[in-house]
Amino acid sequence: ADAGLTDIFLPYNILGRAKLERLKALHMRVTLSVTADSVETIDGLAATFTDAGNPLPVLVECDTGMGRCGVQTAGEAVGLARQIDTAKGLVFGGLMTYPAAGRAAEAEAWLAGARQALAACGLACARISSGGTPDMWRSGDDSVVTEYRPGTYIYLDRYQVAKGVGSLDDCALSVLSTVVSHPTRTRAILDAGSKALSSDTLGLADFGELLGVAGARVTGLSEEHGTVTLSGDGKLRIGERVRVVPDHCCVVTNLFNEVNLIDGETVLETLPVAARGRMG
Amino acid sequence: ADAGLTDIFLPYNILGRAKLERLKALHMRVTLSVTADSVETIDGLAATFTDAGNPLPVLVECDTGMGRCGVQTAGEAVGLARQIDTAKGLVFGGLMTYPAAGRAAEAEAWLAGARQALAACGLACARISSGGTPDMWRSGDDSVVTEYRPGTYIYLDRYQVAKGVGSLDDCALSVLSTVVSHPTRTRAILDAGSKALSSDTLGLADFGELLGVAGARVTGLSEEHGTVTLSGDGKLRIGERVRVVPDHCCVVTNLFNEVNLIDGETVLETLPVAARGRMG
Numbered sequence: 001a002d003a004g005l006t007d008i009f010l011p012y013n014i015l016g017r018a019k020l021e022r023l024k025a026l027h028m029r030v031t032l033s034v035t036a037d038s039v040e041t042i043d044g045l046a047a048t049f050t051d052a053g054n055p056l057p058v059l060v061e062c063d064t065g066m067g068r069c070g071v072q073t074a075g076e077a078v079g080l081a082r083q084i085d086t087a088k089g090l091v092f093g094g095l096m097t098y099p100a101a102g103r104a105a106e107a108e109a110w111l112a113g114a115r116q117a118l119a120a121c122g123l124a125c126a127r128i129s130s131g132g133t134p135d136m137w138r139s140g141d142d143s144v145v146t147e148y149r150p151g152t153y154i155y156l157d158r159y160q161v162a163k164g165v166g167s168l169d170d171c172a173l174s175v176l177s178t179v180v181s182h183p184t185r186t187r188a189i190l191d192a193g194s195k196a197l198s199s200d201t202l203g204l205a206d207f208g209e210l211l212g213v214a215g216a217r218v219t220g221l222s223e224e225h226g227t228v229t230l231s232g233d234g235k236l237r238i239g240e241r242v243r244v245v246p247d248h249c250c251v252v253t254n255l256f257n258e259v260n261l262i263d264g265e266t267v268l269e270t271l272p273v274a275a276r277g278r279m280g
Numbered sequence: 281a282d283a284g285l286t287d288i289f290l291p292y293n294i295l296g297r298a299k300l301e302r303l304k305a306l307h308m309r310v311t312l313s314v315t316a317d318s319v320e321t322i323d324g325l326a327a328t329f330t331d332a333g334n335p336l337p338v339l340v341e342c343d344t345g346m347g348r349c350g351v352q353t354a355g356e357a358v359g360l361a362r363q364i365d366t367a368k369g370l371v372f373g374g375l376m377t378y379p380a381a382g383r384a385a386e387a388e389a390w391l392a393g394a395r396q397a398l399a400a401c402g403l404a405c406a407r408i409s410s411g412g413t414p415d416m417w418r419s420g421d422d423s424v425v426t427e428y429r430p431g432t433y434i435y436l437d438r439y440q441v442a443k444g445v446g447s448l449d450d451c452a453l454s455v456l457s458t459v460v461s462h463p464t465r466t467r468a469i470l471d472a473g474s475k476a477l478s479s480d481t482l483g484l485a486d487f488g489e490l491l492g493v494a495g496a497r498v499t500g501l502s503e504e505h506g507t508v509t510l511s512g513d514g515k516l517r518i519g520e521r522v523r524v525v526p527d528h529c530c531v532v533t534n535l536f537n538e539v540n541l542i543d544g545e546t547v548l549e550t551l552p553v554a555a556r557g558r559m560g
Contacts, residue, residue: 012471012504013460015519037461040518061461068505069461069469180293181317181341181349189349191292195534200479200501221480223530224292225348238320239295250503254475254535 049089057093064107094127134163157249174243190226329369337373344387374407414443454523470506
């Protein structure tokens with residue numbers, strides 16, 4: 001909100017007095033909505049938001065196959081929607097999910113069934129919110145989804161490339177690092193380790209790929225070192241600066257205080273990563 | 281240095297004009313030493329440090345089995361030591377290594393051989409610096425090592441426990457988090473994901489362990505969610521706060537702006553994590 005956002009959707013269960021009070025203060029400043037997947041979460045929201053003239057929209061989170069948060073059945077969704085609907089300061093806002101990668105059709109079927117069960121009880125879904133960058137391209141006109149939250153979309157990364165979303169040249173985020181050691185012909189060491197690239201591979205076989213150096217992969221990470229295995233014609237010099245495209249851009253962004261927006265080698269603007277380290 | 285440290289050893293190849301200038305400024309303020317494992321690194325240091333009256337000690341980094349940075353042979357160590365020795369503003373400071381876990385004996389033999397080769401050329405090792413918390417307990421009186429850099433030692437973590445160094449009760453660092461969802465009987469979700477616990481498991485099977493909840497393990501992470509699998513008698517309530525002992529305390533510290541020093545539930549002091557996000 002401090003950065004000028006006026007419409008904020010927090011797709012997360014907000015629990016505990018301190019966070020609920022902060023949420024209430026935020027509700028006074030912007031157009032706000034949240035999610036819930038339990039009686040306990042809705043109890044907390046209902047006790048905090050009591051103004052029927054300015055109610056908080058609450059969407060019910062649904063587990064459509066991801067196996068993370070969310071109600072397990074349409075029946076549970078109806079139960080929570082009723083609880084929201086009867087709370088004075090809350091309004092039922094619809095359904096939210098984060099589908100499992102590659103299983104968008106399953107999520108569609110789940111959500112369509114829940115929407116039908118809710119309609120049978122007189123509860124309309126104002127919004128059905130889904131997410132996940134790789135599958136957003138498959139979300140067509142026949143979808144029950146009314147809004148889409150693509151996180152990685154802004155940058156793309158190696159995981160998205162592996163999922164068939166664009167090429168390495170489409171990845172807008174890279175980590176600039178320096179070759180600090182070259183102990184053997186096929187092994188070079190970068191000053192970018194797990195504190196810069198993160199150990200989160202999303203299942204890929206290595207930790208990043210060097211732009212413009214054929215066959216150069218980051219095959220190992222320790223905290224301040226990245227091990228590059230050179231194969232093919234790729235060559236590196238000690239002191240050379242290289243750009244690494246990481247596997248998962250979201251967690252990499254969270255490791256830095258600033259992001260440089262570049263055009264070739266020119267820095268156009270430096271932006272702070274305001275949300276970094278602020279999960280409390 | 282800003283925090284009051286007066287003797288700083290940077291066991292890292294420092295390369296590039298900007299970093300060398302910062303290093304030189306630091307040398308004016310504190311007792312400083314660094315390492316090098318290549319001609320290029322020593323060239324940069326020699327061009328920057330030229331005051332024979334206040335020379336910079338440079339240790340040669342040795343790869344004693346870890347397969348990261350470091351010269352591969354004692355002969356290479358002698359060559360670099362000579363290069364340092366002949367540079368006006370540098371002084372040969374000895375040897376440095378980070379041994380492979382559990383292979384301390386191999387490192388000892390490597391270092392003893394290199395020390396002997398150096399002595400044969402009239403080059404004495406003022407320091408032989410090693411590291412690694414799990415093996416420091418095995419570094420006895422007969423070691424060639426003269427100083428030890430144990431990183432994880434300050435907190436310990438699940439990896440150290442797995443290596444036989446103390447018990448879970450000896451781990452001083454934990455991540456306080458909240459149970460935000462409990463979709464099934466055996467699955468609970470924490471508000472601590474890979475941005476709080478890091479995906480760095482150091483080879484362990486899961487991402488953390490809940491203190492005081494029998495059989496509760498963090499078995500999956502996404503960015504803002506940690507999946508707890510409950511087995512045995514462990515039970516969790518939505519909204520409950522739990523302490524997670526992470527696998528690797530070093531990378532976890534780097535994800536937070538502050539560390540709370542606690543005694544039971546009382547916060548004694550809050551310290552900033554000054555080095556976090558400052559790898560540049």
